[in-house]
Amino acid sequence: MTSDIAAILAIDGIATGAVYALVAIGTVLIFTVTRVIFIPFGDIAAFTALTLAALDAKRFPGTGALVVILACLATLIEIITLLRNGERRLLPRALFFYLALPLAVVGLAWLTMRAEPPLAIRLVLALMLITPIAPLLDRIVFRPIADGTVLLLLTVSVALHFALVGLGLLFFGPEGVRTEPLTSLSTEFAGVLISGQTMLIVIAALVFSGLLYLFFDFTLVGKSLRATAVNRTGSRLMGIRPARAGTIAYLLGSLMAGVSGILIAPVNTIFYDSGFLLGLKAFVGAIVGGMTSYPGAAIGAVGVGILESFASFESSALKDVIVFSLLIPILIWRSLASLHSEEEIEE
């Protein structure tokens, strides 16, 4: 391997890693606030890419139907729960957030579609359509078992991923998509050609993690999320509702996943089931940060990207084997590094 090839591989790896980093940060966000290891984040990213591709092709994406179905389900569950608890007065609120808002988003997207909007608007539409999915899934799937063990939540999360892959095929079809590059600029750095898309990916990753940092440190909502992450009961006593914090975390997380999906779509061909590996690799990165540290997760994710890039140069068939085998030593290191209290398993 010459230094030229090494440099190209490294840049390629950093770009891929930056995409993973966005998803990894979302994963950490959800885990700290809700204790759910949200495996389906990769699917959210892949669905964003598929949504954007459909919009580009002037078709209304399947995401719309998916959101409508999930919104109806979530509303139904919310209404039943409220009626059972005798909280009738909360019904209008529930109808607004779980039914009217998602439907309005889909309706808006549908109307805007007819005007054949430019790329920038299409990007916004894709993100708008994708963000309700994770919070709605949270309401349907995770809220009823919010107090379960991490392991139970993980098992449910894995099952949810498989459901989403099936839905992906149903709503998006089996064809892979690759969207137009967002920019055709390119620049040369130290003798290596860097495409504008690569630069854009890295910049977007930096900007969005920066925004998240500002959100957490300088807004009350951000601080309430951090409080929930530290201690659910304690923050509940302070008047923070963990369920609301969870919803915000899912919204933010899916925004991050959506952005990463948009960024990766011009680089890789995305299928309905591409999300799994994307999500898992991001997840490997998140574990490097111990599932708690945002910078750790970002660094880990970039590391995974670089490793994958070099591994695929050595043996493209075995690159995934290499990446996932590496997870085991990382887990051991994390497990040794974290101060663990004796964890008893639910009977």
Add this chain to the structure above:
Amino acid sequence: MTRLHVQLAAVAAVACLALAPLVLNPFSITLMNYIGIYSLVAIGLALLTGVGGIVSFGQAAFVGVAAYATAWVSALNGHSPWLGLVFGVALTCGVATVLGVVTLRLQGHFLSLSTVAWGLAIGFLFGNVEGLGRFNGISSIPPISIGSLALVSSAQIYFLIWGIVVVVLFLGYNLLDSRVGRAMRALRGGNILVESLGINAFRIKLVTFVIAAFLASLSGWLYAHMSRFISPGPFDAGMGIEYLMMSMVGGAGSLLGGVVGAAIVTLLKNSVQDYLPLIAKGASGQLEIVAFSALFILFLQWARQGIVPFVARYLPKIKRERPQAAPPLPRRPQPTPGELLLKVDGAERRFGGLVAVNNVSFEVRSGEILAVIGPNGAGKSTMFNCLTGALRVNKGEIVFAGRAITRDPQSRIARDGIARTFQHVKLRPRMSLLENVMLGTYARTSTGLFAGALRLNQREEASTRHEALKQLERVGLGDKPFELAGNLPLGNQRILEIARALAADPALLVLDEPAAGLRRQEKLRLAELLRSLRSDHLTILIVEHDMEFVMSLVDRIVVLDFGSKLCEGAPAAIRSDERVQEAYLGGVA
């Protein structure tokens, strides 16, 4: 319902299984074969996940390792499938041992995540290794032959598959009811409990892990030679979660639940394939997995216990006979009364900058009751944890019965004769009183894994049972030995812990705040019990901060304050000591 009824039911079930091929059509027999093959994996998972508390997403990879191994031996190299069995089992168990040694020290969800990791890595390997047919798989795998009879048709291999399932269930239930099996069932109580019983928790986890992998390898072998063709698909991550689902639906922790779960999932999947097109016309096959995952999620939300435990609640309870008298278990040589038993010399333990225990020295002589007391935060519990090996001292030495135990692991210290109880009671709530106490005898007994599964050592088992009943009677809990420990009130739970500790035949009994949370009557009963133990020449060390309880009971007291030893002496002297009064009351009034 007696034991005999259960045995009759089992025989009837086996007879039904044996006669089933006479009435079932070929398609149903094939379905039954798949159920049997999946059952093996699910039984392994019931043991690993339900009993041992290790959630594994990667069992499908083990099935695959064995299937590919036997296909490689038989289809690619032309040897007998039986050689494939030996190779497949050996390879799978070898891989499992290596993975287990590397990962089983991980905690909680880290461990489960590692199973996702190696499950995926191995799964990818099948499709990418040259010589294993890549994604096309390996075809024309020969059938299994017994003598000159080749098991080609599904009705023929049916008997082999279900024969293996029945044998596995039989051995599995025997195992769970044996010494090693009880240790496995204790794993869910956490490492500290298991180690305090003299059990090497890591080894028991590894054994459980390898057994589960072994069952998966049997399944893989049968699968390869039944379907005669393998490709990476059936061993991928999706199948891994399906196996987990089978064992959870059937009822995690129940071996029979593995079979029931495998049956339900397989039949459900089959009917989903049949009926889904009727509901949603033209729906792609992928809707199947959506429906399926949705059902699983609903199941996890609403019926986590699983089917077999749910049904078992409505069956009449099995009546069990009180253990019969049996030859006693061997006892350890007890120290002569008055002899130096435990010596703590200059012990120091730091947590970062905090010195929790600072240069503490004291001695315990055989036959006495010594109390370590002190106000909150005095370092009592830290001292206690250092004595039992749950923590290491940074400086100083601890000598027990003439041997330095300063650096020994917990289980070694427990085997040497220090038995303990816990401030926050650690019992196995779903095991009976008798079984909880039997756990205490682990270090005194020796029945191994195979002897337990084959019921070869019934004499020792009878002695163990008798010993446990004796200790229950000794502490006054002998009237209902088959009650579940979780049903006892707190006071009796603490006393049950003492019975468990006594069952280890300890030279020194250490009790961590035994009176905490007890009502006055319960405290009096506890003190009575401890006095009677002293009259049996048992040495007892109590860590406690209830002064009244301690004063009337013990021979000597060591007072700790802010990590250092304040003074030491007889109760009366301690009571009048000004420094003690100051520490407890903040100055002499």
